[in-house]
Amino acid sequence: MYFVGIDIGTTSVKIIAINENGEIVKSVSKEYPISFPKPLWSEQNPEDWWEQCIVGLNELLDDLDKSKVKAISFSGQMHGMVTLDENDKTIRPAILWNDQRTEKECEYLNNVVGQSKISSWTGNLALPGFTAPKVLWLKENEPENFKAVKKIMLPKDYIAYKMSGIFATDMSDASGTLYLDVKNRKWSLEMLEVLGVSESQLPKLLESYEVVANIKSDLAAELGLRDDVKIVIGGGDQAVAAVGGAVVKPGSCSLSLGTSGVVFTSNEQFFVDENNSLHSFCHANGKYHLMGVTLAAAASLKWWIETIIKTENYEELLKEAKEAEVDDNVFYLPYLMGERTPHNDPNCRGTFIGLNMIHERKHMTRAVLEGVAFSLRDTFEIIKEMGIAIDSISINGGGARSELWCEIIADVLNVTVNKLNTNDGPAYGAAILATVGFGLFNTVEEACSKYINITDSIAPNAKNAEIYNKKYDKFRKIYPATKELFKQLNN
Ligand SMILES: Nc1ncnc2c1ncn2[C@@H]1O[C@H](COP(=O)(O)OP(=O)(O)O)[C@@H](O)[C@H]1O
Numbered sequence: 001m002y003f004v005g006i007d008i009g010t011t012s013v014k015i016i017a018i019n020e021n022g023e024i025v026k027s028v029s030k031e032y033p034i035s036f037p038k039p040l041w042s043e044q045n046p047e048d049w050w051e052q053c054i055v056g057l058n059e060l061l062d063d064l065d066k067s068k069v070k071a072i073s074f075s076g077q078m079h080g081m082v083t084l085d086e087n088d089k090t091i092r093p094a095i096l097w098n099d100q101r102t103e104k105e106c107e108y109l110n111n112v113v114g115q116s117k118i119s120s121w122t123g124n125l126a127l128p129g130f131t132a133p134k135v136l137w138l139k140e141n142e143p144e145n146f147k148a149v150k151k152i153m154l155p156k157d158y159i160a161y162k163m164s165g166i167f168a169t170d171m172s173d174a175s176g177t178l179y180l181d182v183k184n185r186k187w188s189l190e191m192l193e194v195l196g197v198s199e200s201q202l203p204k205l206l207e208s209y210e211v212v213a214n215i216k217s218d219l220a221a222e223l224g225l226r227d228d229v230k231i232v233i234g235g236g237d238q239a240v241a242a243v244g245g246a247v248v249k250p251g252s253c254s255l256s257l258g259t260s261g262v263v264f265t266s267n268e269q270f271f272v273d274e275n276n277s278l279h280s281f282c283h284a285n286g287k288y289h290l291m292g293v294t295l296a297a298a299a300s301l302k303w304w305i306e307t308i309i310k311t312e313n314y315e316e317l318l319k320e321a322k323e324a325e326v327d328d329n330v331f332y333l334p335y336l337m338g339e340r341t342p343h344n345d346p347n348c349r350g351t352f353i354g355l356n357m358i359h360e361r362k363h364m365t366r367a368v369l370e371g372v373a374f375s376l377r378d379t380f381e382i383i384k385e386m387g388i389a390i391d392s393i394s395i396n397g398g399g400a401r402s403e404l405w406c407e408i409i410a411d412v413l414n415v416t417v418n419k420l421n422t423n424d425g426p427a428y429g430a431a432i433l434a435t436v437g438f439g440l441f442n443t444v445e446e447a448c449s450k451y452i453n454i455t456d457s458i459a460p461n462a463k464n465a466e467i468y469n470k471k472y473d474k475f476r477k478i479y480p481a482t483k484e485l486f487k488q489l490n491n
């Protein structure tokens, strides 16, 4: 039997097939473009996701026994707004999770409607990346497009719709819209009224491991699959990556180093932190989770290596950075796309601070890795302040390919970083959801405990942890000192 996991990432679609023992049989990845048409904007064409998905699926299935495929499920970049008209055509490019154009709409939601109402209806506050402020932006700035909207959906739901013909979503991804009542796992009618959207424009809500329908028969024929393959809805990439990292028990913690960087803990019950600065969302196992997000994690490294240094040779740059001593006074702030946790500030920007004549490229590469780790520590500190004790975390995402980055993170957070038998977090988690939806396991937890184990652990180095502790204290002072300046510069 084969189970397929499809991850609609920001840089590419990753597709894997696992067998009933949880072993990866084959994986493929297909890139697609992202466009930044104006400062603060970030968009992709949903058709590109679909095209590359089909190219990838054909390649994946090419030399597999297609009759053995039993179920397909998804993980997707969260919060992106996909809008379809009455003919199911996309109305405009999807506005993505890292788009920061909605500062005005967030101010309206948080300050005019009011934080206490928004938080009591949804469990969260308005952040520029979330879907609700994007809906308001569309209404205000593209009224003709807003009028044409018949369906509003999230990235992976567009793919699930294309594959099943059913308009559905799941609780974990829907949590990131800011129009789900997270605690009660239903759409917030109060928020829908604020947005001017009706429930009929929104998808049916399922748990991540639930079956949407069988695959559409014409698509099954095109791909050479049986027409009883189950389409399982899947979830938002962070919750699904957590499933792929077995972060499904209360208090367990994972760290994702994808385009964004995320610290994630799994909880049995719904709760919010004191300042509502973490995302309080539904988990893909039917329970809840908390997470904080730094917007440009591996995106910072990609920008530094590919856009600034203009090479694809990560290995050389990372080897060089390993040779550089920790420099107490060189800092990088990873705010290339503004920042979410903990600052919730679309105006802050990426910055190097503390350079002098002795510094070389290697110090700057190291500063990029450290700056992302410090930003992740900002979330980690909030989680610790809530009394959640964390002594180890599992790591996933493209950035986790760097041994040096994993070491720096272990030292900066002062925790053991565990590597697992799979680094394909979101796609692997999606394949696990497919097994549960198909009925191979009763629960997500059962599947995780059968399939996932730790293969390597990186313990923090006590000396480096102490150095980084002091350096982190300095890092924390830079944002408050530059906040107003960034606001003025952006104006
Ligand atoms: N060898 C490497 N070391 C560190 N980071 C890497 C390496 N190779 C790729 N990356 C980073 O991985 C990122 C892609 O990770 P991925 O988890 O696939 O992201 P996403 O799901 O957002 O598309 C790229 O931004 C790139 O910077």
Ligand SMILES: O=C(CO)[C@@H](O)[C@H](O)COP(=O)(O)O
Residues within 6 Å of the ligand: 009, 010, 011, 076, 077, 078, 079, 097, 098, 129, 176, 237, 238, 258, 259, 260, 261, 262, 293
């Ligand atoms: O906005 C969030 C989570 O709240 C991001 O994590 C996106 O879901 C995209 O993730 P990656 O492409 O970085 O995996």
